[in-house]
Amino acid sequence: MKDLAKRVDLLRESPTRKIDSIREKLKRENRDIIVFSAGQPSIPPPIEIRELMGQLLKVESMELYGYTPSQGIYELRQAISEDLKRLASIDVDPDSIVVTAGGQAAMFSTLATLIEPGDEVILFDPTYFGYKPLLDYYGAKIVRHYVSMENEFQPDIEKLKSQITSKTKAIIIVTPDNPSGRLITHESAKALAEIAVDHDIWLITDEAYKTLIYEGEHEYLYKYAPNNVISLNTFSKDPAIPGWRLGYAYGPKEVISKIKLVNEEMVYCPPSFAQHMVARYLRSEVRMSYIKRVVEEYRRRRDIMVSEIRSKLPGAKFVIPKGSMFVFTDFKEYGLNGDYLSNLLLEKYGVASVPGSYFSEVYTSALRFSFVAETPERIKKGIEKVSEALEDLGKNHTK
Ligand SMILES: Cc1ncc(COP(=O)(O)O)c(C=O)c1O
Numbered sequence: 001m002k003d004l005a006k007r008v009d010l011l012r013e014s015p016t017r018k019i020d021s022i023r024e025k026l027k028r029e030n031r032d033i034i035v036f037s038a039g040q041p042s043i044p045p046p047i048e049i050r051e052l053m054g055q056l057l058k059v060e061s062m063e064l065y066g067y068t069p070s071q072g073i074y075e076l077r078q079a080i081s082e083d084l085k086r087l088a089s090i091d092v093d094p095d096s097i098v099v100t101a102g103g104q105a106a107m108f109s110t111l112a113t114l115i116e117p118g119d120e121v122i123l124f125d126p127t128y129f130g131y132k133p134l135l136d137y138y139g140a141k142i143v144r145h146y147v148s149m150e151n152e153f154q155p156d157i158e159k160l161k162s163q164i165t166s167k168t169k170a171i172i173i174v175t176p177d178n179p180s181g182r183l184i185t186h187e188s189a190k191a192l193a194e195i196a197v198d199h200d201i202w203l204i205t206d207e208a209y210k211t212l213i214y215e216g217e218h219e220y221l222y223k224y225a226p227n228n229v230i231s232l233n234t235f236s237k238d239p240a241i242p243g244w245r246l247g248y249a250y251g252p253k254e255v256i257s258k259i260k261l262v263n264e265e266m267v268y269c270p271p272s273f274a275q276h277m278v279a280r281y282l283r284s285e286v287r288m289s290y291i292k293r294v295v296e297e298y299r300r301r302r303d304i305m306v307s308e309i310r311s312k313l314p315g316a317k318f319v320i321p322k323g324s325m326f327v328f329t330d331f332k333e334y335g336l337n338g339d340y341l342s343n344l345l346l347e348k349y350g351v352a353s354v355p356g357s358y359f360s361e362v363y364t365s366a367l368r369f370s371f372v373a374e375t376p377e378r379i380k381k382g383i384e385k386v387s388e389a390l391e392d393l394g395k396n397h398t399k
Contacts, residue, residue: 010136015129015358019342023352034382036369037352039178039325041240043297046290049239049281056276068272070264071256072099072248076275079282080248086288087211088220096253098260099270102245103208103234107134109262110230110249114202115140119169122160126153126328126360128178128206140169146362149330152319153182157191164195170202171195175219176209179328179359179368181321184219193224203229209324211238211291214299216322227252230259235274237325238291239281244274298325298372301379305371308383313396325372328356332365334395341389342367349385 019037026033044050056064071077077094084092100106107130115121117139123131125144135142143163147153160171173192175184184192196203205221210233222229230251236242249259263270281287302320305327309316315333331341338355345351345367356366371379390396 007137011133015354019346019352019354022346026346026350031350033346034351034378034385035373036367036371036382037354038370038373040242040373041237041294041325042373043240043294045239045241045277045281046284046286048286049277049284052280053273053277064273064276066272068269068275070269071095071260072097072270073272073275073279076279076282077248079279080250083282083287084220084250088218088223090220090222092222092250093253096256097248097250098256098263099275100247100249100259100263101267101270102242103206103232103236103247104130105245105263105267105270106232106234106247106249106259107131107206109259109266110204110232111135111138111140112262113255113258114170114204114230116169118167120165120167121169122163122171124153124155124173124177126177126179126356126363126366127172128174129358131172141167143168144361145171147180147182149180149317149319149328149363153177153180154185155188155192157188157195160192161195164199164201168199168201170204172204172206173221174206174208176213176321176323178209178324179326179354179356179366180319181324181326181328182319183213183216183322184221186217186219189219189221190224193221193228196225196228201228204232205229206232208232208234209237212295212298212325213323214295214302214321218323222250230255235278238294239278240294241274241277244277245271246274246278301371301374301376302327304376305369305379305383308380309369312383312387313390315396325370327369327371328359328363328366329369330356330363330366334365334390334393336365336393336395338363338365338367341365345386345389349389351382351385351389 077097081094115138119140121140122143125146210218234247317330342353342355354368356363
């Protein structure tokens with residue numbers, strides 16, 4: 001066989017997909033697995049919208065099944081524009097929005113549009129694992145900006161400035177962050193915008209969790225640097241349709257029109273049914289009440305997970321997440337490696353988590369625990385099992 005393209009060697013199976021396949025296997029063996037690994041919601045989209053779509057499915061028309069414009073249907077782009085106005089008081093023209101097949105496609109096509117081999121891209125550490133393989137794939141040089149638990153994972157603006165060179169093309173900012181749950185503060189947001197404008201750098205802001213906020217406010221960096229921000233979004237978390245693959249990017253029109261072309265080559269158009277559904281959801285009366293209910297429920301589960309970790313895993317360190325779905329928990333004090341612990345927890349104790357090494361070069365003794373997938377009772381049971389594992393290793397001393 002002739003050699004394959006070298007760039008595909010840079011791609012790896014997503015860790016969560018990998019863990020999911022082990023989890024599925026254990027499930028088939030009738031093992032009860034407590035899922036702290038998934039970055040997927042557990043509350044489905046509002047019943048009112050599901051019922052409406054059910055009605056529409058009965059109509060004898062191709063509307064829900066046909067190709068759509070590659071940039072996404074106008075109704076959806078208009079609904080997104082209205083939603084951004086409602087949520088953030090920002091004005092984004094529907095033509096400055098491109099609808100994509102999920103957040104991942106928004107990431108892939110944006111980096112395809114911006115990055116040339118050799119460009120430097122500043123990536124926080126820890127942050128979402130989805131960026132490194134794509135940056136490698138496009139030949140970018142990753143410059144890590146280390147953020148720490150002690151500093152609540154906020155960037156060090158002076159340090160960041162010193163990392164900028166003539167080759168810096170972009171800074172990637174995930175807020176609320178996955179895995180840390182950190183929200184960029186108002187001061188940091190303004191400082192980042194200033195840096196981007198001063199140095200003519202792109203700010204790629206990943207706002208996948210922008211409506212899952214438990215305390216504080218989400219900062220829309222577009223407000224401060226509209227000509228420098230490409231904002232990446234997904235409907236996988238709100239309104240909870242990860243399997244239907246729908247997301248979007250917004251930013252300067254000229255860039256968005258190129259991102260659209262990349263998407264056109266890749267998937268032709270985003271999924272039609274999901275576009276029609278989300279357009280109706282965003283414009284519905286239940287849009288805000290639904291997300292409020294979801295946030296209240298997830299906050300309750302977060303609080304339970306936090307208090308369980310505090311009482312059952314006293315050596316574990318974490319920062320209470322202000323947004324997203326995760327408690328990033330460091331087991332360094334136990335002298336444990338995260339990959340080892342995650343594997344042990346899954347195979348022996350039936351608790352699925354994601355090791356810190358997927359997000360960070362530093363937090364290799366951490367685990368990412370999702371608090372949204374399981375009920376409060378099972379969250380308690382899961383943390384109890386982690387505690388049991390540590391006891392069995394002779395590491396936990398709560399009893
Ligand atoms: C921060 C962040 N960005 C992007 C994505 C990708 O979104 P999607 O699942 O819609 O492809 C995820 C998914 O978990 C995420 O956590």
